[in-house]
Amino acid sequence: MKFGPKRGHFMFIFERFFRDFGLLIGALILYLIMGDSQILWQNSGLLAVVLIAPITRLIQYRCTFYSIDDEQLIVQTGLLNKRRQEVPLSNITTVDFSQNIFFQLAKVYSVNVDNASSISDKQSGTVKMVLKIQDAIYVKKLLLAKGAEELGSEADEEEETGLGERISEAISGNTIPASVGEILLMGLLRSKAVVVLQLFTYCSVAISVLSKIFLEKEVDGEEVMTEYILSVSAPLLIVFAILAVYLLGILVSVVLSTVKYYGFRITDRETSIFIEYGLLTRKTHTLMKEKISGVCYRQSLLMRVFGRGTLEVFAAGYGGNEGGQEEVAMLYPAIKQEKLYDFLERFLPEVEYRETLLPAERKALPYFFLCARFFFAVLFCAGLCAVVPLTSVPQEFFPWFAAAGGLVLALAVISVILEYKNTAMSASDQLISLVNGGFNRETVLIKMEKVEFAEERASQRKRTAKGITSIAVGILAPTGVCRHKVRNLSVKAFADLRRRLIY
Incomplete structure (x- = not known):
């Protein structure tokens, strides 16, 4: 064995400090403020539930061992039911570090290891460890040893720099930091x-x-x-x-x-992209460019007014569900729309795309109203008109309920029309571009080689008589972002996509 078998650092117990210990600390604070121990005894059942999470973390720490040999990472865990997980080093896609405020004080890293199976099953595809800084750096080098020749000096540069130091523009030569103003915006x-x-x-x-x-x-x-x-x-x-x-x-x-996202920086390292951010919890991500399936430019209605949007990336090991919370795979926050393609040309030239988009045809507009939000708005208005007069609500409030129903219906209609205006698609031999959304618009750029499947769905009359269909594309990415869809486009758009697909 090159590493272990070895337990992680005891700070593993406090990795989810506020979630596991928050209620317990709150109960103790109440006891100190009230000065009455009777309150604790009267709520002993609640306190017993509060203690479950800390005790569970302690058992996990004591019963989990990590080891690494030339071929695999081995994780052995369990108190009564023993479990052994073996992850081939060749299947590991990312090894990233993060530090919450307690880890920064204790000088330890939370090490997140992802392999190919994390795309479909985040639970079995991810290994989390808490190690001292020296052990974490050594473990990362061992886990990425299979790709050392491809990484070259980039991996060494990253480890020498470490998470504890920020990368300067002078050192990297190709770093863009996000300003505090952009993050606030x-x-x-x-x-x-x-x-x-x-x-x-x-x-x-x-x-x-x-x-x-x-x-x-x-x-x-x-x-x-x-x-x-x-x-x-x-x-x-x-x-x-x-x-x-x-x-x-x-x-x-x-x-x-x-x-x-305080201190957000993105650095180009030829074959990889290095991202770091965080104030209380500091994180780093190293994304191999060949593992990136595409990007998504998201804009809320306000962002569109100000000509900005958030740029996200589709890559295994970055984004998806992390620790019970949805993690956004951020590539850059609040980037200006006119600078989007220049940014992609600099960091991801393989997804830089300027083709003309094919919009939805006018005859497709009625089909956009066949959606859940419009039906809900209609039912909501009908329900108000039918139910409110039968209740004891004073008549002077009827106009307000009517206004509320009218507002919901108007917003639904505006949302549908905006979706019709936004919907578009285009394809080349290298990329697919999909645009959709109502109040919130998404522009998705996908590498053609990363497409897992493409499908169309429409009724027989809609497809043959109107020439309209809905198109979905599946890609190699975390579960929540592995499928992208545009509604009510011309069947010619799907025919062009199918002709260019690489399987």
Whole structure:
């Protein structure tokens, strides 16, 4: 064995510190503030549940051993049910480092190892270790030994630089750092729907837990918040929803984006791209260019107004579900639209594309209305008109409900029309370009050689009489981004794509 069998660093126990220990620390803080141990005894059942996560991490640390020989990485784990995982070194695609704030203080790395199977099964395809800095660097060299000849001096340069030091423009010769202003702008312009829903969920949970502790009774936090919002008069409710919630979502989005992507840099290393970012949790990713399947340029409605968007990449080991959270495979935040192709020409010339796109034909417009969001809007309006008059709601509020239904329907119609305007496709012998989306537009560029499948779907009448079909393309990428679709394009577009496909 060249390494191990050996346990990881004991800081593995604290890798998910706030998730595993947050509730326990909160309970202790409440005890110190209240000064009444009776509260802890009365909530002993809740405390027992809180202790499950820390104890589980401790058992995992004590029962997990890593070893590396000339051919494979071996992971042995389990207390009662033993498990042995063997990963051939030749199948490893990426070995990346990350450090949360506690790891930075302890001078250890979280090492994330991905192999080809992580594309379809993130659980079995990923190996996570927590090691001292010296051990982590040594392990990475061993794991990438099979590709050492291809990597050349790039791997050595990366390890000598290390995660603890930032790469300067003078050293790399081809580094672009994202300014703080660009990161703040990304947080400001990104869609806030997910952030608002998360805030509502966290507030509901907080109300439920605190009510149980202080009021000693069960309270449904979501029900309390819903009743409070509905108790507000209609004009104030609209003002509250549009201003307070959205502004709070903007603030949270800006803070989260800044903390996550602070110090973002991308460096071209001939056969690979090196990315590093993070304030509290610092991460590095080394992406082999030959493993990259394509890129995606995403724009929310606000981003389109300001002529910017986020550039993401499709590559095994970067993005997808990480630690229970969706990780965005960011290539560059808030890049200007007019600089997109110059950026790709500099870092990924094989996906730099300037072909003319084939848009959706006018006769396809009615088919865009055959979608779930439009049907939902129609049903919502019909439901309001049918149900509200039968309830005890005062008649003076009927116009407000009618306005709400009309607004939902109008937004759905605008979204469908924008999707029709945005939908386009083009193909060359090297690349496929797909554009779709309503309020949020996506421009996807895919290497032709990375296409796993291409399919079309349409009814017989739609295809033969109208010459319209929907096209889907599957690629080598993490599960959440391995399939891309455009609706209601000409059948000629699919015929051209099929003619150029390389299998």
